[in-house]
Structure formats: structure tokens, C-alpha cells
Amino acid sequence: MMKRWMGILLLWALGTTLALAESSRVQWIMLEGSINPGSESFLQEALGTAQNDAFDVSVIQLNTPGGLSTSMRDMVQSIANADRPVVVWVGPSGARATSAGTFLVYASHLAAMAPGTHLGSATPVSLGEGETPSAKQTKAMEDAAALIRGLAEQRGRNADWAEKAITDGVSLTAEQALEKGVVELAAASRAQLLQTLDGQTLEVNGRSVTLHTAQAQVVERTPDWQEQFLSVITHPNVVYVLLLIGFYGLVFEFLNPGVVFSGVIGAVALVLALYGLNWLPVNWAGLLLIALGLAFMVAEAYQPSFGLLGLGGVASLATGSVLLLDIQAPGYGIDGSLIAAMTLLSLLLVVGVAWMAAKAYQRQQVSGKEGLLGDTVVALEDFEQAGSVLAQGEHWQAQSDSPVKKGQKLNVTGLDGLVLKVTTQARNK
Incomplete structure (x- = not known):
């Protein structure tokens, strides 16, 4: 009886061992939004820890309109050189892998797409209709075409279409991509993808790896707050706004020392x-x-030129804003409407400064020696031609053509150096 139970336990342990051997752990990486330094850091961290965390395969759920070519290239290298298999699934339905996303699909060891998704439009520069590409644009396209063709040949995918995605900006639906050999599998959901992947054999760094994903443990990985913050802080629109806030904040602090909060906000x-x-x-x-434009606007505030310096500063700011970032990814540069809004705001500030300068120029002088003309002063002593008077709280020497009594109110009619010319025509109260 004891032998019988021992045999049962042995068979159970053997079955459990075999089941565990056939199962695996899957790292499910959620990669959505623009390709930028934040997503680059997130993917590199995830793939870098796959071996340490005992993941047998990493699946990237991809939905991106594209992004920075520099970040894309680093991500392609991370996928291509990964120690464990990397599968890219463009999904769910409605997702896309355009521009830089197409390169990530081609870099993967196995690619899949959900129905209703598409990929392509990987031209690295945005060319207007009918325009002739410049030497720089042609070089960028040739470089990108060579990269994606190399990836296609390495993974056994359609290299001709990949090159057309660069040179002609063509796109494919999921069904077309499967038919043309751009991707290997079609899967509508996570569960279906894991079932379809089960039993697939992939070449990873010169060795064959068979996937066992039907009963795999799936661990989902999403960007943490640091990676999300990096994605936000490196977005061109955010960088541009922070740059102008910083400049304007520091300028306001210099013009109004002691405000403090504007300087702190500007510096941060x-x-x-x-x-x-x-x-x-x-x-x-x-x-x-941009810096020159802001300097011109500050000069307008200190040395009013009735708008000339300010308008030059606004023009310089607008031009610098357009040229600030050398980004080739379509739709990932600084938004044109944001540049227009900030330029308009700067123009309004310049107009306001010029208007105040013009008003100050036309306004009658109310302080200093010139401000005493027409003012009423009080005699501090009796005198006939020269004596002392109190004007604007100060003692002044005065000259009068008629005798003056102490305490008498006088009108200032002119200035002779530091001597006031007064008359005795003012009324005494």
C-alpha cells in the first residue's frame, strides 16, 4: 500500500515538474504614445531586467504615431540585442505603429497585429507636395531605408515594402501586412496572441527558443512616474513653454527686484x-x-524706441521658435499654433511697453526742477529781490521783481540755474 502511494506521489511530482517546464513567464510591456526619451528609458529598463526577473519572453503592446529618430534607434538596438525573445503586437484594434513604430515592428523577433490596426508612413522628414528633397532630407531617407532593410533581412520580412514605407510613405492594414510578409501573426486580443505564440520557435542571438505561452504567467509592466515625467518634460511643446516662462520670469524679477516668486518660478x-x-x-x-529676441524686448523696456527694438525682438523670437528643434518626425515638433500664441503675447507686451513710453513722453514733467514751473511756493522771509522760499518741501533761492513778505504764496514762472523766478500774483489763503 505504501509503495502504491509513493508511486502516485512520484507521478504527481513528475507531472507537476513537466507542467512547470512547459509553462513560462511573459513580460507584457505597454508602450503607447510618442517615441521619446521617456519611452526609450522605459523600454530599455524593461528589456534589461527581463533575464534577471526570469521572463521567458517580452511582448510589447505597441500603439504609437512615431517620434524622435534618436530614441527610436536606441530602442531598436535594445530589441535587436535582447537576450530573450521580444514580440511586438500592434493592438488592440484601432492602434497604429507608424513612422518610428514601424522600425520597432521590424526589429522584433516576431511581429503581430490586431485587426483594424495599421503601420507604415515611416518617412523621416515631412516633405510638402511637389517639393524637391534637400541633400539633408535625401541623406536622412537613405539612412533610414538602410536601417529598416537591414532589420527586414535579419528577421526574414518583406524588405522591399519596408523601403517603400521610407521613400514613399506607404501604409498597410493588419490583413495586408500579414499577406505581404511584414508581420507573422494576426491576433485580436492578448489571450489569442498568447495562444497563437505557443509553440513558435524563434532565433535569438544565434540560438533557437521555443515559446510556451498558452498557460504562461503574464506580468504587465507600465511606465512609472519617473518615466512618465521624463516623457512630459521632454515633449517639444512643454520644453518651449518652460523655456519662455523661465526667460520671462527672470526678466520680470530683474525689472522688479524683490518680487522673488517670479525669479524662483523662472529659475525652476x-x-x-x-x-x-x-x-x-x-x-x-x-x-x-530666442535669447536675442528677449534681450531686444528688455532693451525696449529700459530704452524705449517706440516699438522698434520690441518689434525686432518679437521677429527674432518667432524665427528662433521655428528653428529651435531640429526634429524630423512629422507632428512631433513645436506646435505652430503655440508659436503663434506666444509670438502674439510677446507682441502685445511690446505694444503695451511702447504705449506707456509714448504716454510718459507726452506727459508734463511733475518732479525735479521742471516740475516746479507753475507751482506755488511759500516765502520763508521778507525780501525785495532775492530770498528763500519753500518749494516741494525743500529750500530754494528765489528772485522777485516786487517785495515779498514772509509766509506769502508765490507763483514759479521760470528757472535760472538753481534760482526760482517768482511773482507775487498768487492768492493768499
């Missing part, structure tokens, strides 16, 4: 903007034009 915003610019391809000519 400027540091964050510079941190974001560190991750982005900056055109230094654009940054210098």
Missing part, C-alpha cells in the same frame, strides 16, 4: 527646460535667436 522653469533640451536635437541658432 529654465532649469527644467534646459534638462528637456538636453534630450532633444537643439538648433543652437534658434536658441540664440
Whole structure:
């Protein structure tokens, strides 16, 4: 009897061992939104820890309109050189993998798409209709085409279509991509993908790896707050706004010493903007034009030129804003409406400063020596031609053509150096 129970336990343990051997752990990576330094850091961290966390395969759920080519290239290298299999699934329905996302699909060891998704439009520069590509644009397209063709040949995918996605900006639906050999599988959901992946054999760094995902443990990974913050702080629109807030805040503090809060906000915003610019391809000519434009506007406040310096500053600011970032990804640069709004705001500030300068120029002088003309003063002593008077709380020497009594109110009719010319025609109260 004892032998019988021992045999049952042995068979159970053997079955459990075999079941565990056939099961695996899947790291499910949620990659959505623009390809930027934040998503780059997130993906590299996830793939870098796959081996330490004993994940047999990493699945990237991809939905992106594209983004920075620099971040995309680093992400492609992370996928291509991963020690464990990396599967890219464009999903769920309605998702896309356009522009830089197409490169991530081609870099994966196995690619799948959900019905109702698409990929392509991977041209690295945004060309207007009928325009002739410049030498720089042609070089960028040739470089991108070589990269994606190399990935296609490495993974055994359609290299001709991949090159057309670069040169012609073509796109494919999920059904077309499967038919043309751009992706290997179609799956409408996570569960269906895991079932379809089960039993697939992939080549990973020169060795064959068979996936066992039907009963796999799935661990979902999403960006943490640091990676999300990095994605926000490196977005071109956010960097641009922080840069202007930083400049304007510091300028306001210099013009109004002691306000403090504007200087603090400006300094923090400027540091964050510079941190974001560190991750982005900056055109230094654009940054210098923005700084020059703000300097002109500050000069307008100190040395009013009735708008000439200010208008030059606004023009410099607008031009520098357009040139600030050398980003080739369509739709990922600084929004044109944001540039227009900030330019209009700066123009209104310049007009306000010029208007106040004009009003001050036309206003009658109310202080200093010139401000005494027409003022009423009081005699401090009796005198006939010269004596002392009290004007604006100060003692002045005065000259009069008629005798003056102490305490008598006099009118100032002119100035002779530091001597007031007065008359005795003022009424005494």
C-alpha cells in the first residue's frame, strides 16, 4: 500500500515538474504614445531586467504615431540585442505603429497585429507636395531605408515594402501586412496572441527558443512616474513653454527686484527646460535667436524706441521658435499654433511697453526742477529781490521783481540755474 502511494506521489511530482517546464513567464510591456526619451528609458529598463526577473519572453503592446529618430534607434538596438525573445503586437484594434513604430515592428523577433490596426508612413522628414528633397532630407531617407532593410533581412520580412514605407510613405492594414510578409501573426486580443505564440520557435542571438505561452504567467509592466515625467518634460511643446516662462520670469524679477516668486518660478522653469533640451536635437541658432529676441524686448523696456527694438525682438523670437528643434518626425515638433500664441503675447507686451513710453513722453514733467514751473511756493522771509522760499518741501533761492513778505504764496514762472523766478500774483489763503 505504501509503495502504491509513493508511486502516485512520484507521478504527481513528475507531472507537476513537466507542467512547470512547459509553462513560462511573459513580460507584457505597454508602450503607447510618442517615441521619446521617456519611452526609450522605459523600454530599455524593461528589456534589461527581463533575464534577471526570469521572463521567458517580452511582448510589447505597441500603439504609437512615431517620434524622435534618436530614441527610436536606441530602442531598436535594445530589441535587436535582447537576450530573450521580444514580440511586438500592434493592438488592440484601432492602434497604429507608424513612422518610428514601424522600425520597432521590424526589429522584433516576431511581429503581430490586431485587426483594424495599421503601420507604415515611416518617412523621416515631412516633405510638402511637389517639393524637391534637400541633400539633408535625401541623406536622412537613405539612412533610414538602410536601417529598416537591414532589420527586414535579419528577421526574414518583406524588405522591399519596408523601403517603400521610407521613400514613399506607404501604409498597410493588419490583413495586408500579414499577406505581404511584414508581420507573422494576426491576433485580436492578448489571450489569442498568447495562444497563437505557443509553440513558435524563434532565433535569438544565434540560438533557437521555443515559446510556451498558452498557460504562461503574464506580468504587465507600465511606465512609472519617473518615466512618465521624463516623457512630459521632454515633449517639444512643454520644453518651449518652460523655456519662455523661465526667460520671462527672470526678466520680470530683474525689472522688479524683490518680487522673488517670479525669479524662483523662472529659475525652476529654465532649469527644467534646459534638462528637456538636453534630450532633444537643439538648433543652437534658434536658441540664440530666442535669447536675442528677449534681450531686444528688455532693451525696449529700459530704452524705449517706440516699438522698434520690441518689434525686432518679437521677429527674432518667432524665427528662433521655428528653428529651435531640429526634429524630423512629422507632428512631433513645436506646435505652430503655440508659436503663434506666444509670438502674439510677446507682441502685445511690446505694444503695451511702447504705449506707456509714448504716454510718459507726452506727459508734463511733475518732479525735479521742471516740475516746479507753475507751482506755488511759500516765502520763508521778507525780501525785495532775492530770498528763500519753500518749494516741494525743500529750500530754494528765489528772485522777485516786487517785495515779498514772509509766509506769502508765490507763483514759479521760470528757472535760472538753481534760482526760482517768482511773482507775487498768487492768492493768499
